[in-house]
Amino acid sequence: MKPPMIILDEPTANLDPVATEAFVSLLETLKEERHLSLFIIEHDLDPWVSMTDRVLMLGRDGRIFYDGPLREGLQEHAGNLKHQGVAMPMVSELALQAGVAEPPFPLTIDELRRRNPVLEGKQRVRKDEIPLLRAENVSWKSVLKDVNVTISNGSFTAVVGPNGSGKTTLCRLLAGIISPSAGKVEHPFGKKEQFRHVGYVFQNPEHQFLTDSVWEEVSYSGANRKQVQQMLEWCGLSKHVHMHPFRLSQGQKRRLSVATMLVNDQDVLFLDEPTFGQDAASTEHLMNLIEEKHRSGTTIVMITHDMELVDTYATRAIAMKEGEVAFTGVPEELWEEDVEAFHLKRPLRAQIEEAAYVPQ
Known part of the structure; x- marks a missing residue:
């Protein structure tokens, strides 16, 4: 149909991780080749970080409390996002947990790795398996x-x-x-x-x-x-x-x-x-x-x-x-x-x- 804009409502919610990556990559290609505007409604920001140039953050009261670049939005509202039901990208969440989230907020693995985070995995207790x-x-x-x-x-x-x-x-x-x-x-x-x-x-x-x-x-x-x-x-x-x-x-x-x-x-x-x-x-x-x-x-x-x-x-x-x-x-x-x-x-x-x- 060649529309100038596509609106997608949680399009990857039921996809496995590789299918999600392939789908997002396809959209990114179409965006560049056809000069598409994409408007994505999403709980999970992680697949979209690389191609997002603007975010609208909606609070529980239905009001927009932030409109602008992702990194600045995370920096400004990090302490309030979870209360509002907004998930941070996992890289940013891990930076907070490891105490290395000083500005600018990391959005990629390389950015986080350069800060030498100390990340602890789950301590799994070995039990007799019955x-x-x-x-x-x-x-x-x-x-x-x-x-x-x-x-x-x-x-x-x-x-x-x-x-x-x-x-x-x-x-x-x-x-x-x-x-x-x-x-x-x-x-x-x-x-x-x-x-x-x-x-x-x-x-x-x-x-x-x-x-x-x-x-x-x-x-x-x-x-x-x-x-x-x-x-x-x-x-x-x-x-x-x-x-x-x-x-x-x-x-x-x-x-x-x-x-x-x-x-x-x-x-x-x-x-x-x-x-x-x-x-x-x-x-x-x-x-x-x-x-x-x-x-x-x-x-x-x-x-x-x-x-x-x-x-x-x-x-x-x-x-x-x-x-x-x-x-x-x-x-x-x-x-x-x-x-x-x-x-x-x-x-x-x-x-x-x-x-x-x-x-x-």
Whole structure:
């Protein structure tokens, strides 16, 4: 159609890291070749830093509180951005954490590396691994092929890989939502009791809504009034208790779908892209709640394209590729693999450490 401007509303939210990079690169090429103006609505600034010449920062009250170059905006409002729901680029966030964010704010890995930041990875406590869920020689139609994988009791497992690699299918099989075409899935729960012990947050929130109001959705599982009120306050939906779930915004639907599972005390919780469509503050609060569940003994299995979340929270990682399990292990071991083969990008901390390493 050859328009002079394209407006994109969170265009990379459901893409894996390599697909995101390719998409942004394509837009950058089109911008130069066709002299396009791009207007991008986004929670995640990282993919867009190199091509952004102006940012409009919107506060929770719907007002623009900054209009200008990105670097100056970060410098001026760094202390207030997370409260407003605006995520800083990860390079800038790490600079703040490492205490090397003096002006000018770093926006690239090279700029940050030259400041010699001290970055600490997650301290993962080694525990005895007691199998809780196990897939043995499992296949499902043409999607999964002869998969063998174990989820240990009390682990926080991240399932990663390219779009269409079988991540969601694997988790639905492990959760007992679908049955394998071949092989078997083992778990310690009786068939009738299984869904009292296993919770599942679907990738598409609408797929799990069962009632006609937000309040009924959270209370459906039998949670008491106080629990429902607390959960609705957390997810910012206490003013929408009578609204039909389908009338919520995409981000609100996602928070409601997670809330319906977090309000219960299942032994295992599966989450398919739980932070999709969330602003910085909501993402942090959501992940803190999930981490709290994990510390209390809940086994967490999370599908995500966000490697920063994997690096920060996961104790184990499973990488899928073309319907097969291509890697299992701790995240640090995954970062040493050829991650681009899984359509992944190493988290920024690992990239900086790699860039700083000079072979002897």
